[in-house]
Amino acid sequence: MNLRQKSRATSAILTFLFGPLGVFYSSAAGGIVLILIAIASAGTVIGPILCWIAAIIWGDHTVRRHNESLDRLLNRPSDGDT
Template sequence: MNLRQKSRTTSAILTFLFGPLGVFYSSAAGAIVLILVALVSAGTVIGPVLCWIAAIIWGDHTVRRHNESVDRLLNRPLDDDGDGPQ
């Protein structure tokens, strides 16, 4: 496991600009799933749009989870909202 924190800002920018491709920053498996769903639903407009929105949410969620895991492994206390050291 990578013991470096990931940036939520970087994740947000990448997923906003590149959608499911931007999720590769935080989760390769998540990116592949979203890309496949977007391709399967490419015949409709709503499918890829929903995948794009899901990518932004998924990217932020996985970065937060990763950072919490790193903090736990390094025995750092979490702040009140649970997203990093105090």
């Protein structure tokens, strides 16, 4: 497991600009899945657009989950704790 925090802002920028390729910052498996879905649905216009939107959501979710897991592992309070 990577023991460094990942930036949600970096993830958002990468996925916004590069779509499924940007998901590789947070999840290699997620990037591969979204690229395969985008390629499979390339004959339609809506498929790649939905993959792009899903990439932004997936990237943010994966980074947030990674950071929360890291906080639990290192016994640090997460951003959601008060």
